[in-house]
Amino acid sequence: MREDGRARPTGRVAARNAFEQARQRYFALPPVARRTIFIVLLVASVALAAGLGWDMLYTFFATLTILAFTVLALHFPRGAATLLVVAVWSVICPFIMVVANSQAIGSFLLFPLWLLGLVVAGIAHLIRWVPPWLTTALALGAAAITGMLLRLVSDPAALYGAYGGAAVVLVWRFVLARQAKARQAPPEVPAQQRVRAGGAPPHPHAQGEPGRPPQITVEQALAQLEGMIGLEPVKEQVRSIAASIEAARLRREAGLTSDAPMRHFVFVGPPGTGKTSVARSLASIFYAFGLLETPYVVEAQRADLVGEFLGATAIKTNELIDRALGGVLFIDEAYALINSGDGQTDRFGHEAVQTLLKRAEDDRERLIIILAGYEKEMTAFLASNPGLSSRFSTRVRFPSYQPAELLEITEALQVKRGDRLDPAARPVLLGLFDDVHRRGLVDELGNARFARSVVEAAAQARDVRVISVGGAPRGEDLVTTTASDVSKAFGEITARFRGYQATPTLEDALADLDRMAGLEPVKRQVRAITAQLRVARMREEQGLPVQSQTRHFVFVGPPGTGKTSVARIIGRIFSALGLLARPDVVEASRPDLVGQHLGATAIKTNELVDRALGGVLFIDEAYGLVNAGYSGGDAFGAEAVQTLLKRAEDDRDRLVIILAGYEREMDALLATNPGLGSRFNSRVVFPSYSPQELAEIAEMTAADAGDRFDAAAARDLDDVFGYVCQERLIDGLGNGRFARSLYERAAMRRDVRLAAQGSATSAELTTITGDDVRSAVDELS
Numbered sequence: 001m002r003e004d005g006r007a008r009p010t011g012r013v014a015a016r017n018a019f020e021q022a023r024q025r026y027f028a029l030p031p032v033a034r035r036t037i038f039i040v041l042l043v044a045s046v047a048l049a050a051g052l053g054w055d056m057l058y059t060f061f062a063t064l065t066i067l068a069f070t071v072l073a074l075h076f077p078r079g080a081a082t083l084l085v086v087a088v089w090s091v092i093c094p095f096i097m098v099v100a101n102s103q104a105i106g107s108f109l110l111f112p113l114w115l116l117g118l119v120v121a122g123i124a125h126l127i128r129w130v131p132p133w134l135t136t137a138l139a140l141g142a143a144a145i146t147g148m149l150l151r152l153v154s155d156p157a158a159l160y161g162a163y164g165g166a167a168v169v170l171v172w173r174f175v176l177a178r179q180a181k182a183r184q185a186p187p188e189v190p191a192q193q194r195v196r197a198g199g200a201p202p203h204p205h206a207q208g209e210p211g212r213p214p215q216i217t218v219e220q221a222l223a224q225l226e227g228m229i230g231l232e233p234v235k236e237q238v239r240s241i242a243a244s245i246e247a248a249r250l251r252r253e254a255g256l257t258s259d260a261p262m263r264h265f266v267f268v269g270p271p272g273t274g275k276t277s278v279a280r281s282l283a284s285i286f287y288a289f290g291l292l293e294t295p296y297v298v299e300a301q302r303a304d305l306v307g308e309f310l311g312a313t314a315i316k317t318n319e320l321i322d323r324a325l326g327g328v329l330f331i332d333e334a335y336a337l338i339n340s341g342d343g344q345t346d347r348f349g350h351e352a353v354q355t356l357l358k359r360a361e362d363d364r365e366r367l368i369i370i371l372a373g374y375e376k377e378m379t380a381f382l383a384s385n386p387g388l389s390s391r392f393s394t395r396v397r398f399p400s401y402q403p404a405e406l407l408e409i410t411e412a413l414q415v416k417r418g419d420r421l422d423p424a425a426r427p428v429l430l431g432l433f434d435d436v437h438r439r440g441l442v443d444e445l446g447n448a449r450f451a452r453s454v455v456e457a458a459a460q461a462r463d464v465r466v467i468s469v470g471g472a473p474r475g476e477d478l479v480t481t482t483a484s485d486v487s488k489a490f491g492e493i494t495a496r497f498r499g500y501q502a503t504p505t506l507e508d509a510l511a512d513l514d515r516m517a518g519l520e521p522v523k524r525q526v527r528a529i530t531a532q533l534r535v536a537r538m539r540e541e542q543g544l545p546v547q548s549q550t551r552h553f554v555f556v557g558p559p560g561t562g563k564t565s566v567a568r569i570i571g572r573i574f575s576a577l578g579l580l581a582r583p584d585v586v587e588a589s590r591p592d593l594v595g596q597h598l599g600a601t602a603i604k605t606n607e608l609v610d611r612a613l614g615g616v617l618f619i620d621e622a623y624g625l626v627n628a629g630y631s632g633g634d635a636f637g638a639e640a641v642q643t644l645l646k647r648a649e650d651d652r653d654r655l656v657i658i659l660a661g662y663e664r665e666m667d668a669l670l671a672t673n674p675g676l677g678s679r680f681n682s683r684v685v686f687p688s689y690s691p692q693e694l695a696e697i698a699e700m701t702a703a704d705a706g707d708r709f710d711a712a713a714a715r716d717l718d719d720v721f722g723y724v725c726q727e728r729l730i731d732g733l734g735n736g737r738f739a740r741s742l743y744e745r746a747a748m749r750r751d752v753r754l755a756a757q758g759s760a761t762s763a764e765l766t767t768i769t770g771d772d773v774r775s776a777v778d779e780l781s
Contacts, residue, residue, distance in 0.1 A: 269398025557686025
């Protein structure tokens with residue numbers, strides 16, 4: 001729609017659409033690809049000139065000029081159009097003056113006329129709401145006619161006349177721009193009617209006059225928000241904002257002073273939680289109160305603000321803000337404006353932020369800016385510039401959707417498509433959403449976007465099912481999604497997500513525990529813990545009181561006794577019982593928790609715990625957190641322990657923490673802080689392996705690799721393991737690790753022996769002899 005509200009001719013619309021499509025395809029190309037295309041075109045033009053006998057230097061500069069203008073037109077189309085008008089003016093103005101008077105034009109007249117083109121172009125770009133290139137063309141056209149007529153009198157008269165004619169047109173265009181802006185302003189509606197409109201409100205999209213935004217009452221604007229599923233904390237905060245605006249209006253009407261309503265916001269939360277939709281509702285609310293000229297939202301990201309060279313970013317950001325003036329500018333993933341990933345200052349992003357801050361202050365009465373993104377990244381982004389935190393002080397937090405809300409969103413999307421969900425499929429889909437929520441993967445999968453993906457995939461599965469049956473399907477079958485369609489769609493989507501694994505069964509976890517060599521006391525204790533957790537779950541299902549269950553453990557024992565393996569089994573048991581979102585184990589030690597200066601340790605420990613949330617955090621050699629060798633105490637380790645204790649309590653329903661190490665050192669660690677002993681009160685003692693258990697580990701390791709020990713090798717293993725256990729050397733050698741290392745060295749000695757032999761049977765290739773074992777012992781000793 002033009003400024004005067006009249007529709008453009010069809011040909012102009014088609015040409016504009018074609019140009020915008022070309023721009024989108026251009027910006028979709030990587031910068032390297034764009035430069036490559038330009039270089040290829042430049043080289044091809046020079047090669048063509050050489051083949052046709054043209055002047056190569058002239059062809060080179062002509063092609064370079066055309067390409068430069070093309071780039072300018074794609075990046076700044078209005079500026080390119082204005083430049084073209086100025087270029088035409090610079091070429092034809094001498095001829096116009098000569099036509100009016102046959103005398104040659106002198107520098108007294110020529111240079112001021114050329115300068116007039118630049119001056120008019122600069123002023124035209126300061127006059128908003130009308131196309132600057134058209135303003136420039138009209139002003140220079142008037143200057144040409146006036147100057148040509150007055151040159152019949154004298155050159156000074158022609159010069160003053162040209163400038164005067166251009167000035168008259170610029171004033172006229174400025175008046176037109178003000179009128180166009182006034183036509184875009186919302187109609188004056190009495191405040192009482194805006195807040196409490198009587199009778200049936202008009203349709204939200206009804207327009208009173210062509211070119212005017214729709215008339216919206218506050219009730220209609222708030223109804224848009226209330227119609228959204230979930231987001232109760234967000235709705236409450238937006239209702240508070242609306243109430244503040246109304247209270248300020250009432251104070252002004254009563255002659256009291258009132259602060260200006262908040263104008264800029266920060267939306268934080270995971271993806272797919274309706275931040276863009278709430279931004280549109282907020283725009284409608286401010287528009288209904290008469291605080292915005294339009295209810296429209298301009299959506300943008302980093303690429304829409306940042307240019308390809310310094311200086312271009314400010315121009316690009318200002319052009320984006322000019323498009324959003326009168327409404328809302330919504331910048332998603334705003335934290336990407338400051339990209340510090342390469343370790344250097346992001347000068348382009350900094351230029352965009354500085355321009356944004358200036359316009360946020362200068363145009364605060366005509367514009368609302370909303371910065372959106374993940375909470376952690378947005379907090380760091382706002383802290384990077386004091387101006388950001390001061391101007392964007394209102395934060396709206398968006399929670400993740402609950403399973404029931406995801407189900408409601410799914411059904412709403414199906415109704416919008418003209419589909420329906422079979423009643424039997426509702427509990428199936430709710431259970432699947434509940435499983436995703438329990439695993440803590442709703443945010444990674446995209447919340448409402450995930451629900452939309454499920455709807456589309458389920459519809460595709462339904463279509464395949466109906467068509468594969470053959471015959472003429474009923475109309476009801478073509479729109480009904482069944483439980484099998486939902487399950488198939490859900491499986492296809494989650495299969496592509498690397499964080500989604502099948503829930504381990506309790507039987508499989510316990511079977512893997514039983515297959516471990518030795519560790520009988522550990523196995524009994526783990527089974528007892530499992531039984532306790534299962535009974536607690538049954539009591540909870542029957543509504544009986546349940547005591548607080550063990551969530552954090554201390555594993556004590558020498559190295560190589562299977563502590564890490566048992567920690568993984570613990571994770572699978574808790575996951576199978578629904579007490580953890582996933583069975584993953586994050587392994588760590590002191591360097592993963594302790595920072596290089598005070599304050600950094602808490603941040604580093606919290607980041608580690610965040611990675612482990614939903615699973616198991618296994619800290620090996622945990623006694624290293626408190627280093628008694630430091631004079632004055634280990635302040636860094638103490639900070640890590642305090643942070644760990646707080647998170648162990650705060651996230652006890654989402655995390656299992658296991659501290660592991662030697663028994664004596666772990667006792668000393670637990671004694672350093674009373675909180676450790678109270679929160680880590682379940683101890684699992686891992687004994688050293690016996691000679692028979694070590695031999696079993698070696699044989700199991702060999703069997704997993706497709707090898708075996710012959711009788712002589714088995715006897716040698718018994719002798720070696722018996723000796724190291726009798727001499728109490730096994731703990732220093734690493735228990736099970738020593739058994740695995742001995743097998744690996746023996747297998748290597750066999751391979752060396754067979755390689756020197758030249759040929760070998762399949763039995764020889766898979767058999768480890770006594771000589772191989774003795775050679776391996778000699779190497780290890």
